[in-house]
Amino acid sequence: MERGDDDVKRPPEAAHDLRWAGDLRDAVRCAGVLLALLLLVDWGTGRLEPWRCALWLGLSLLLFAVLCPARVSAGDNWLSSRGLLRERRVRTDLLVSVGWLDGVSQRLLLRDALDGRVEIDPQVLGDNPQLWFHLTDGARRSTNAGTLKSGAVTLNRLSRRIDRETAQAVFRNSGLE
Known part of the structure; x- marks a missing residue:
């Protein structure tokens, strides 16, 4: 066949x-x-x-x-952020840590087992469900493989925040506020 x-x-x-x-x-x-x-x-x-x-x-x-904003892209097991001078990339299926950086602007710091490091604005993930899907899919694989040592709490907190903002947007757009 x-x-x-x-x-x-x-x-x-x-x-x-x-x-x-x-x-x-x-x-x-x-x-x-x-x-x-x-x-x-x-x-x-x-x-x-x-x-x-x-x-x-x-x-x-x-x-x-x-x-100038960084251009964030994601695919199957990778996430990249391209700025004016260079592109940084991490393997989401090999994440070792996910951190939250506070300051003038909040940033999500992702590190992988291959020494990749990416900082992104968490709002980008909230505004783009496909990027969020690729990140969480890879993070789940990292957790199952045992490589994600720290950051599961950070991802859960960000997930609740994105879910809350999505629900508020749905209510606002449907007039149910």
Whole structure:
């Protein structure tokens, strides 16, 4: 009996952050508006000179670099975060720790057995169910294999948070608030 294309199990496609393009546009807009305002002020005061234009352009580029979002992608047993200069990747089926970093912005720190390390914004996982699915699927495999030594509590806490936010969004959209 021949196997058709429908019988072949295909690996799940990679999932990407659906809000990344919009966040990137916002970063470009903010940097562009800052540059335009600074040049407009200099032009209005009559102090517009090439060296000042270069200074304002540099400042705008610095703002863009700070605001530029990392592009988060995930697939079967991997998760990556690509910034302006480099891409970091972890094997989710070989996770050894999951940590929570507090600060100006909250970050989820993932480490694998191959010395991979990725920091991501937990909101990205809440906004993208496919990314969350790939992470939890790999974390479950890590737990079953015994490689995930610390971070199960962090993942459970994040799971409850994402579930709560999803339920609130459903209630809000259905008018049942």
